[in-house]
Amino acid sequence: MVSKQHLLTYLYLLAYILLSSGVILYNKWVLSPKYFNFPFPITLTMIHMGFSSLVAFFLIRVFKIVSPVKMTFEIYVTCVIPISAFFASSLWFGNTAYLFISVAFIQMLKALMPVATFLMAVICGTDKLRCDVFLNMVLVSVGVVVSSYGEIHFNIVGTVYQVTGIFAEALRLVLTQVLLQKKGLTLNPITSLYYIAPCSFVFLFVPWYLLEKPEMEVSQIQFNYWIFFSNALCALALNFSIFSVIGRTSAVTIRVAGVLKDWILIALSTVIFPESTITNLNIIGYAIALCGVVMYNYLKVRDVRSLQNSVESIAERVAKDLKMEKKSSDLYIPDDVMNNSGGGKSGRNTSPLDLHVDEEAPLIPSSRVSHLGRNQLSSHKA
Numbered sequence: 001m002v003s004k005q006h007l008l009t010y011l012y013l014l015a016y017i018l019l020s021s022g023v024i025l026y027n028k029w030v031l032s033p034k035y036f037n038f039p040f041p042i043t044l045t046m047i048h049m050g051f052s053s054l055v056a057f058f059l060i061r062v063f064k065i066v067s068p069v070k071m072t073f074e075i076y077v078t079c080v081i082p083i084s085a086f087f088a089s090s091l092w093f094g095n096t097a098y099l100f101i102s103v104a105f106i107q108m109l110k111a112l113m114p115v116a117t118f119l120m121a122v123i124c125g126t127d128k129l130r131c132d133v134f135l136n137m138v139l140v141s142v143g144v145v146v147s148s149y150g151e152i153h154f155n156i157v158g159t160v161y162q163v164t165g166i167f168a169e170a171l172r173l174v175l176t177q178v179l180l181q182k183k184g185l186t187l188n189p190i191t192s193l194y195y196i197a198p199c200s201f202v203f204l205f206v207p208w209y210l211l212e213k214p215e216m217e218v219s220q221i222q223f224n225y226w227i228f229f230s231n232a233l234c235a236l237a238l239n240f241s242i243f244s245v246i247g248r249t250s251a252v253t254i255r256v257a258g259v260l261k262d263w264i265l266i267a268l269s270t271v272i273f274p275e276s277t278i279t280n281l282n283i284i285g286y287a288i289a290l291c292g293v294v295m296y297n298y299l300k301v302r303d304v305r306s307l308q309n310s311v312e313s314i315a316e317r318v319a320k321d322l323k324m325e326k327k328s329s330d331l332y333i334p335d336d337v338m339n340n341s342g343g344g345k346s347g348r349n350t351s352p353l354d355l356h357v358d359e360e361a362p363l364i365p366s367s368r369v370s371h372l373g374r375n376q377l378s379s380h381k382a
Helices: 004-031 041-062 073-099 103-124 131-149 156-183 189-218 225-248 251-272 280-329 366-381
Strands: none
Touching (some): 004 041, 004 073, 004 103, 004 225, 041 073, 041 225, 073 103, 073 156, 073 189, 103 156, 103 251, 103 280, 189 225, 225 251
């Protein structure tokens, strides 16, 4: 019998998979010249950012559903602006790729995301070059190369756009960890959109003005408000579903759901867009890359669990030290011991911690041991 809580979690996962797949397929349909024929990816991205900014503003400032974080001018300039720049770049390049290559091939190329994230993390100093992870990255890269070689409608321009978008997104993720987390600032999807979406809109305005605005003035474009409203609404709902899934499931479940979503999306894209032909070499290459991605996810989850275990052991040690400290304060100490050599009247009262230190224990008072444990605990959390 499935409990109500588990059933709700499965529904959130299903909503995440459907929304994530739906947004990608919807964007492809809107941008593709063969269907809705709106070949302006920057404009579409700006519509998403503008709509998300407006909704986030109402949720935070008007309805006050979520409280804004304490944002200083320094944090905004040094953190939010560079993160917004790479976020805008990843969306711009990723959406532009839909004009040149199929959804199925885009999903196969997205298997490079762990490789890009790992490389950016090593370059920025947030991760170390490990042999096991490096071999997984090689396996993923080989799989993507094989899959690309088997692509019938291979397009170098679309591939470059998609790979550039992947590396821009990887750098955004690393910058988020380096800049925001080190400052102790955590943003949920609503506050992220509130601060990052308007800034991303501004960054996208420059390439839009130079690249797409002149073409929009001379070409006959169809602008259906309901199409763009529903498209932006789906993108916004995806952000909220990710937030709900993260709050209710583990990292393993999210990663497995992501792999399942990729396979579903590849299968659906071949049905909705008949020109998306998948070859045997595509499948073999993607399977190889997926093996590397699964192993990478396993290593990351294992690292997280070992870190959690070490944090829990430190917390238990701290609790034990505090308990021993409380017991030691209840010990009976004779009056002659309480008086030091300087005389009972003028000398200070010596605590039990000063009188007895176990030679096998660390040569610091247990109160300082507890403080050290708390420092270690906080450093592990950071």
